[in-house]
Amino acid sequence: MAKTAQKVTPLMKQYNAIKGKYPDAMLLFRIGDFYETFGEDAIKAAQVLGITLTHRNNGGSKLELAGFPHHSVNTYLPKLVKAGFRVAICDQLEDPKLTKGIVKRGVTELITPGVSLNDEVLHSKTNNFLCSLHFGKTLIGISFLDVSTGEFLTAQGNQEYIDKLLQNFGPSEILVPKNKKQLFTDYFGADFHTFYLEDWVFKADYATETLNNHFKTQSLKGFGIEHLQEGIIASGAILYYLSETQHHKLEHITAINRIAENDYVWMDRFTVRNLELYGSQHAQAVTLLDVIDKTISPMGGRLMKRWLALPLKNATKIRERHQVVSYLLEDRIFFDKITNHLKQIGDLERLISKVATQKVSPREVIQLKNSLEAIIPIKSLTSACNNEALKVIGDNLQGCDLLREKIKATLNEDAPVNINKGNAIATGVHEALDEYRSLAFSGKDYLAKMLARETEATGITSLKIASNNVFGYYIEVRNTHKDKVPENWIRKQTLVNAERYITEELKEY
Amino acid sequence: MTKYIKSVQQNANGIAQLDCLCSFSELAKINNYVQPIIDGSYALDIKNGRHPVIEKQLPLGETYIANDVYLDRSTQQIIMITGPNMSGKSAILRQTALIVLLAQMGSFVPAESAKIGLVDKIFTRVGASDNISMGESTFMVEMNETASILNNVSDRSLILLDEIGRGTSTYDGISIAWAISEYLHEHPTKAKTLFATHYHELNDMTDSFKRIKNFNVSVKETKNNVLFLRKLVAGGSHHSFGIHVAKMAGMPQMVIRKANKILKRMEKSNATEDIKDNLDAVQNEMQLSIFNLDDPILTDIKDEILSTDIDTLTPIEALMKLNEIKRMLLGSKK
Incomplete structure (x- = not known):
């Protein structure tokens, strides 16, 4: 290109620079109100999304171009992610009104099948796991992370065990060291969506440090995983990948847990597939999960799938669950009460994750509050019942009183999804805001009062107050009442059957 | 926040x-599920168990035929379920696994009653599960999958084998199925096993192995037709009713008639008896060989066996070795 002395526009220069950093991702490049894709990306995007492919005709270049308006990003983005693309969103980092020349742009988010907080991409009743594998000398370390719920798990074991875990958790994306590419396909097949990371990420020191930094701990002993060398390395690689994909707000990932191999019934890949527990090669097949899942909340749905994938081996724990079930069967009134309250509860895990990643909308915060409110009666019901296991669950539920109070006081009950729509913050929170609001909304009251007053004073029954762009607010008088107009009104416009006046008071308003 | x-x-x-x-x-x-009893024993006792998924799929008015399954390590370790195609062998196998699974998840189970000694591993294998896209032959896949059971089995395992050995010729299939069952029977773990097969030759195993029991899924034979009762009853079965199924599937009359003729002829020539005799012969020859070592071929076999390092041998290799030895013997007869 350079040889033919083709001029590269500053915009394309910027595009190329950013694209250079994310060569394997589809770059959505914000230009004005549109997200645009160029070149190869455009061809693929046009195909997947069914949008028009055009050419950018700047400076004689014939670069392919396809784009969509920024507000429809929520409809298009999931399609791209589901099609298996890694999508980098490049936004304008400055206000174009305030800068001269080209606006600074940068990638604000990299969305991959395994890392996504978007409701459109996620299924509420399944976890969306990102997985990472580390091939140690004898054992393989594995780590699972669901960014949308904050669950972080690790384990290590031989090939068969890892194979089983992959089958159990069904990750949407697997991170594999570049040099183990072949080994991975040999062991686990080519059916998974994989991404290859540099080898240096998979180092023990680096991983331990990354994990300790994230959890702000001195050692990983508290999580009971410090002996899982290979698992730690895999977990470190996952955190590295998250920071690579511009996910820096990860406070909802509060702990890392060990998948205890010996606690659960072993079922290998073939068995899980044969029994059609939660997935089947046949599209129409009814799986066991379809039949037994009667859960109400999304968290319940996800846990049900986990329980099905990992049945217990501990007789005491199993019996405990049976006792609760039989208690719930006997006391139907209690059961009905609980389920009624459960219906009020939204996806707590994903809501709080959105809070942590600062992607929460005002309406979602209200949902969070309402969900937490529904927990209060559940807590008192379960704590008061005479089943030990239920009591423990009840006792562990938190009231979160302060949080609820705070949200209640701060936000309007019918807060909008988009904060720009306004009316999110409740009255009485911020003085200046209240004043602006009263000006904005009480204006009409004020005009109505004035209209009533003038009507009474002049005796003109058909007075109207309206505004136009030329001289703002005015009073309109029908010709029949023209003679009753007071002297201090200033005539501005004469129509066929009416005259428009302004007053000092309106002018000020 | x-x-x-x-x-x-x-x-x-x-x-x-x-x-x-x-x-x-x-x-x-x-x-209508019931609370299962979980204990530390090794026995599995399901009364009138049902398949949780299939029972929901039945057309209106039809009721699911519930079945009892009892397994333990001392009296009834391996159940050979024979029965015609389509009779519901696989359903019985799967429902047993699903009931155990549901129970250990903490759920109630679709049965009249269930007593379950904790299970720590569940294995299921289905013969001839096609995997053409992977480029492996079905039989290879089947053997691969089966080998991994035999290597991982534990005393609390529940093993379900569905038509293992189907992916090869009848004689090979029967031999492999026989050898696998024998292996599981003799294995110190004595893992509970359900084996569904339509090789009714395997019914003869009960004569030599005391913890293997025969069951069959009952059918009612009318003149030219069969009625599937889907009830598991003790005892073996003698027909596969494959031709009946073919008829029900709408195969042209000519094909059915021809098939019936061939079957008659083969039954007359006692092909099945031959296989049985052959299998018995294999058993006998193995026992004899220990006493009769004058035969040069038997000496060869003895050396072969002694030079085999059992510790490094996978079950499949063992089978292949067995096949090799058999070939040596057959060669000697010519």
Whole structure:
């Protein structure tokens, strides 16, 4: 290109620079109100999304171009992610009104099948796991992370065990060291969506440090995983990948847990597939999960799938669950009460994750509050019942009183999804805001009062107050009442059957 | 708000558990499940168990035929389920696994009663599960999958084998199925096994192995037709009714007639008896060989066996070795 002395526009220069950093991702490049894709990306995007492919005709270049308006990003983005693309969103980092020349742009988010907080991409009743594998000398370390719920798990074991875990958790994306590419396909097949990371990420020191930094701990002993060398390395690689994909707000990932191999019934890949527990090669097949899942909340749905994938081996724990079930069967009134309250509860895990990643909308915060409110009666019901296991669950539920109070006081009950729509913050929170609001909304009251007053004073029954762009607010008088107009009104416009006046008071308003 | 992340997550977890348990109780109520008894024994005793998924798929008016399954390590370790195609052998196998699974998840189970000694591993294998896209032959896949069971089995395992050996010729199939069953019977873990097969030759195993029991899925034979009763009863079965099934599937009359003729002729020539004799012969020859070592071929076999390092041998290799030895013997007869 350079040889033919083709001029590269500053915009394309910027595009190329950013694209250079994310060569394997589809770059959505914000230009004005549109997200645009160029070149190869455009061809693929046009195909997947069914949008028009055009050419950018700047400076004689014939670069392919396809784009969509920024507000429809929520409809298009999931399609791209589901099609298996890694999508980098490049936004304008400055206000174009305030800068001269080209606006600074940068990638604000990299969305991959395994890392996504978007409701459109996620299924509420399944976890969306990102997985990472580390091939140690004898054992393989594995780590699972669901960014949308904050669950972080690790384990290590031989090939068969890892194979089983992959089958159990069904990750949407697997991170594999570049040099183990072949080994991975040999062991686990080519059916998974994989991404290859540099080898240096998979180092023990680096991983331990990354994990300790994230959890702000001195050692990983508290999580009971410090002996899982290979698992730690895999977990470190996952955190590295998250920071690579511009996910820096990860406070909802509060702990890392060990998948205890010996606690659960072993079922290998073939068995899980044969029994059609939660997935089947046949599209129409009814799986066991379809039949037994009667859960109400999304968290319940996800846990049900986990329980099905990992049945217990501990007789005491199993019996405990049976006792609760039989208690719930006997006391139907209690059961009905609980389920009624459960219906009020939204996806707590994903809501709080959105809070942590600062992607929460005002309406979602209200949902969070309402969900937490529904927990209060559940807590008192379960704590008061005479089943030990239920009591423990009840006792562990938190009231979160302060949080609820705070949200209640701060936000309007019918807060909008988009904060720009306004009316999110409740009255009485911020003085200046209240004043602006009263000006904005009480204006009409004020005009109505004035209209009533003038009507009474002049005796003109058909007075109207309206505004136009030329001289703002005015009073309109029908010709029949023209003679009753007071002297201090200033005539501005004469129509066929009416005259428009302004007053000092309106002018000020 | 970030201060509350932990407590909200804790709440989410509690609610999720409560939700699942409520779901179990709702499920138990709607579908009439019962509370299983979990204990530390090795026995599995299911009375009138049902398949949780199939029972929901039945057309209106039809009821699921419930079945009893009893397995333990001392008297009834391996059940050979024979029965015609389509009679519901696979359903019985799977429902047993699903009932155990549901019980150990903490749910109630679709049965009249269930007593379950804890199970720590569940293995299921289905013969000839096609995997053409992977480029492996079905039989190879089948053997691969089976080998991994034999290497991982434990005393609390539940093993379900569905038509293992189907992916090869009849004689090979029977031989492999026989050898695998024998291996599981003799294995110190004495793992509980359900083996569904349509090789009724395997019924003869009960003569030599005391913890193997024969069951069959009953059918009612009318003149030219069969009625599937789907009830598991003790005892072996003698026909596969494959031709009946072919007829029900709408195969042209000519094909059915021809098939019936061939079957008659083969039954007359006692092909099945031959196989049985052959198998018995294999058993006998193995026993004899220990006493009769004058035969040069038997000496060869003895050396072969002695030079085999059993510790490094996979079950499949063992089978292949067995085949090799058999070939040596057959060669000697010519």
